[in-house]
Amino acid sequence: MHEKTFRKACADSGLNPFLCEIANLREHCSWVHEDIVEGTKKAIDLVRIAVERVKRNVPLSPIQVPVTKKALVIGGGISGIQASLDIANAGFDVVLVEKQPSIGGHMSQLSETFPTLDCSQCILTPRMVEVYQHPRIKLLTYSEVENVEGFIGNFKVTIRKKARSIDESKCTGCGLCVQKCPIKKKAYNEFEEGLAFRPAVYVPFPQAVPNIPVIDRTVCTYYQTGKCQMCVKVCGREAIKFDQEDTLITEDIGAIVVATGYKLYTIDKKPDAQEIKGYGEYGYGKYKDVVDGLQFERIASASGPTSGEILRPSDNSVPKKIVFIQCVGSRDESKGFSYCSKICCMYTAKHAMLYKHKVHDGEAYVFYMDIRAGGKGYDEFVRRAIEEDNVKYIRGRVSRIYEENGKYIVKGEDTIAGMPVVIDADMVVLATAITAQPDAVKLAQTVGMSYDKYGFYNEVHPKLRPVEVSTAGVFLAGACQAPKDIPESVAMASAAASKSLVLFGSDLLEREPTVAKVNESICAGCFYCQKVCAYNAIERKEIKDRQGNVVKVIASVNSGLCQGCGTCNAVCPSKSVELVGFNDEQIYAQINALG
Amino acid sequence: MEEKTFEPKITAFVCNWCTYTGADLAGTSRLKYKPNIKMIRVPCTGRIDPVFIIKAFEKGADGVLISGCHPGDCHYNTGNYHARRRWVLFTELLNYIGIDSSRLFFSWVSASEGKKFVDVVTEVTETVRKKGPFIQYHKINKEFVLDE
Numbered sequence: 001m002h003e004k005t006f007r008k009a010c011a012d013s014g015l016n017p018f019l020c021e022i023a024n025l026r027e028h029c030s031w032v033h034e035d036i037v038e039g040t041k042k043a044i045d046l047v048r049i050a051v052e053r054v055k056r057n058v059p060l061s062p063i064q065v066p067v068t069k070k071a072l073v074i075g076g077g078i079s080g081i082q083a084s085l086d087i088a089n090a091g092f093d094v095v096l097v098e099k100q101p102s103i104g105g106h107m108s109q110l111s112e113t114f115p116t117l118d119c120s121q122c123i124l125t126p127r128m129v130e131v132y133q134h135p136r137i138k139l140l141t142y143s144e145v146e147n148v149e150g151f152i153g154n155f156k157v158t159i160r161k162k163a164r165s166i167d168e169s170k171c172t173g174c175g176l177c178v179q180k181c182p183i184k185k186k187a188y189n190e191f192e193e194g195l196a197f198r199p200a201v202y203v204p205f206p207q208a209v210p211n212i213p214v215i216d217r218t219v220c221t222y223y224q225t226g227k228c229q230m231c232v233k234v235c236g237r238e239a240i241k242f243d244q245e246d247t248l249i250t251e252d253i254g255a256i257v258v259a260t261g262y263k264l265y266t267i268d269k270k271p272d273a274q275e276i277k278g279y280g281e282y283g284y285g286k287y288k289d290v291v292d293g294l295q296f297e298r299i300a301s302a303s304g305p306t307s308g309e310i311l312r313p314s315d316n317s318v319p320k321k322i323v324f325i326q327c328v329g330s331r332d333e334s335k336g337f338s339y340c341s342k343i344c345c346m347y348t349a350k351h352a353m354l355y356k357h358k359v360h361d362g363e364a365y366v367f368y369m370d371i372r373a374g375g376k377g378y379d380e381f382v383r384r385a386i387e388e389d390n391v392k393y394i395r396g397r398v399s400r401i402y403e404e405n406g407k408y409i410v411k412g413e414d415t416i417a418g419m420p421v422v423i424d425a426d427m428v429v430l431a432t433a434i435t436a437q438p439d440a441v442k443l444a445q446t447v448g449m450s451y452d453k454y455g456f457y458n459e460v461h462p463k464l465r466p467v468e469v470s471t472a473g474v475f476l477a478g479a480c481q482a483p484k485d486i487p488e489s490v491a492m493a494s495a496a497a498s499k500s501l502v503l504f505g506s507d508l509l510e511r512e513p514t515v516a517k518v519n520e521s522i523c524a525g526c527f528y529c530q531k532v533c534a535y536n537a538i539e540r541k542e543i544k545d546r547q548g549n550v551v552k553v554i555a556s557v558n559s560g561l562c563q564g565c566g567t568c569n570a571v572c573p574s575k576s577v578e579l580v581g582f583n584d585e586q587i588y589a590q591i592n593a594l595g
Numbered sequence: 596m597e598e599k600t601f602e603p604k605i606t607a608f609v610c611n612w613c614t615y616t617g618a619d620l621a622g623t624s625r626l627k628y629k630p631n632i633k634m635i636r637v638p639c640t641g642r643i644d645p646v647f648i649i650k651a652f653e654k655g656a657d658g659v660l661i662s663g664c665h666p667g668d669c670h671y672n673t674g675n676y677h678a679r680r681r682w683v684l685f686t687e688l689l690n691y692i693g694i695d696s697s698r699l700f701f702s703w704v705s706a707s708e709g710k711k712f713v714d715v716v717t718e719v720t721e722t723v724r725k726k727g728p729f730i731q732y733h734k735i736n737k738e739f740v741l742d743e
Contacts, residue, residue, distance in 0.1 A: 024619070024622075026622060027618065027619045027621070027622025027623060028618055028619070028622055028634065029630070031622040031623070031625055032621055032622050032625070032626060032627055032628055032713075033627070033628070033629070033630040034627055035629075035630060038602070038629075038630045039630050041630070042630040042633060045633050046633065049633070049635065448672065450667060450668075450672065470670065470672065471672075514638070532641070532673075532677050534671055534672040534673040534674065535671075535672075563671055564638055565638055565639040565641050565642060565670075565671035565674045566637065566638050566639060566641065566642030566674075567639065567641030567642060567671070567673075567674050567677050567678075569642060569644070570641060570642055570643060570644045570677075570681075571677075579638070579642065582637055582638055582642060584644070587635065587637070587647060588647075588650060590635050591606065591635065591647060591650045591651050591654055592650075592654060594604070594606055594633055594635075594651070594654060594655075594656070595653075595654030595655050
């Protein structure tokens with residue numbers, strides 16, 4: 001516990017700090033044992049084993065490694081945008097990698113934001129443009145991080161830039177190809193959450209950054225039949241490149257900010273839908289007018305498929321009675337996830353409010369379990385929905401939704417009144433749970449992060465180190481760590497950026513010198529150590545004779561990567577790799593001292 | 596009479612990040628346990644060579660406790676997984692060579708589980724106390740030496 005303090009005391013008095021050893025008599029002996037005689041005997045033993053160890057300690061000095069002052073930000077949603085801008089504005093280079101063709105993330109899909117009801121795109125798009133124009137930000141959209149090697153301050157990152165089939169240097173973003181593409185009613189429109197279709201060559205949304213289209217090869221006629229080429233004909237810049245291939249880009253990176261965001265729990269037949277776990281009784285995916293939260297955002301958005309009018313997807317009529325159901329998948333271990341998705345209480349209140357503002361004579365009902373509106377101005381916002389906009393809140397769950405004469409019969413219960421409730425609704429909105437990205441685990445393994453059973457990334461300490469992960473030099477921002485709203489995501493992104501800047505503040509990093517070391521004369525090159533090393537710190541080293549012939553290949557430890565766990569030491573058959581500071585000789589001496 | 600005065604010797608190998616820190620917490624919380632246990636700190640349970648355990652028995656331990664971070668919480672990502680697999684094989688091997696593997700204990704104690712640390716230590720101490728001194732190993736050891 002106080003190792004650092006005593007090591008510093010040693011250093012101050014001129015002794016190498018790594019010669020300091022602690023027999024922890026206070027926490028491990030005097031404070032925990034009541035029997036004074038036995039306790040004293042134990043204390044003597046503890047001192048004896050510490051002495052045996054310290055006799056075999058060697059003076060060490062910290063390993064110094066240089067820092068590459070460039071950050072990688074993975075994910076171009078609001079968290080990634082904020083982190084990139086903060087780091088870049090501090091004067092350091094940033095590589096921002098986004099999987100989708102445009103940055104903006106889920107926030108660009110939202111209609112208005114709680115608790116102020118200001119337009120989401122109006123506040124977001126200036127930030128997106130700022131990223132695009134920033135001289136220190138290298139923006140790689142439609143790209144994914146493929147491999148991460150190295151260690152804090154010295155990562156080597158490989159990024160796969162997927163083929164857009166468009167030459168980015170030539171495209172001016174005029175949009176002629178998008179207009180002329182004959183495929184209009186085939187492709188699933190991801191941005192509109194399936195409420196509309198898009199052509200095969202498309203820009204995800206009008207304010208996309210960069211404003212360069214992508215050809216969806218799975219639906220494009222050219223890739224299916226070899227014909228069409230309408231886009232080639234209309235493009236005056238010869239920017240269409242059907243034979244474009246994925247390119248791999250490598251970057252030297254010092255710090256990584258992971259801001260990959262979330263996905264909504266889907267229980268329907270959408271592409272990439274998860275396995276249906278529950279809520280089939282709500283008819284989501286079966287009935288067109290049973291939609292999820294993001295779909296309702298698009299319906300309420302002025303830039304959405306209905307231009308902001310609240311209309312039913314099935315027949316474009318105005319719903320006069322609308323039911324919102326909260327906690328669909330959240331706080332329900334048997335059917336969904338045990339955690340609270342945190343933002344649904346607020347966005348449901350917002351949805352109900354937006355509906356009432358647009359359909360004045362409509363009725364809005366909300367089924368809720370609890371209202372969790374913790375946040376500045378949040379509870380007032382929900383009160384406003386109930387008191388000023390007359391949204392009817394019903395505490396209880398819905399058991400079933402079915403169609404009857406063009407209405408959706410919502411059967412639920414009111415647990416406060418203690419009676420069943422039946423509502424003949426025109427439309428139903430499900431506040432489905434926030435889940436981790438489907439490929440979250442893959443990225444965790446690539447970058448070296450731990451994750452919980454739901455796929456959210458684990459911070460090192462839930463209170464005191466909330467943005468760091470166990471791999472040094474990697475930081476978390478936004479909903480990839482847990483469900484969170486926009487203000488929290490932005491705050492976390494700035495925190496992750498400032499952690500990166502702390503790293504960039506020094507030219508050299510000091511690392512603990514207690515790392516593994518190979519005795520080259522006895523290593524047989526079996527590489528068991530390489531198999532167990534969690535950090536890829538074991539490298540192959542060729543030993544050559546004077547003629548330059550390779551005599552043998554042995555293991556060698558990259559002391560920059562090694563974290564000093566000693567697993568290699570335990571598996572080495574010849575004991576040729578040993579962990580400095582915890583070598584076999586020391587541990588056997590300690591065991592012997594107990595005998 | 597001898598049974599009553601028998602105080603088992605327990606050697607523990609604990610990882611620096613979870614169980615050692617958990618033991619620190621037990622101390623700062625002033626929880627109480629018997630002084631039979633003596634801990635040897637290693638960076639990670641992955642560092643523990645099975646030979647350490649045999650050596651500890653050879654040096655007179657009546658019980659050996661291995662404790663580290665919970666699976667998934669390892670400070671070094673995967674060290675405790677390697678350790679866990681190793682123990683599965685090693686217990687088989689112990690049984691094979693005739694060492695009572697029930698004198699070897701494994702547990703996961705995190706840095707926040709001071710109370711659990713005390714419970715584990717108490718349980719191990721009491722279990723070994725009931726089993727009595729571990730003379731079996733010394734017997735085997737002696738036979739082995741005679742054969743030589």
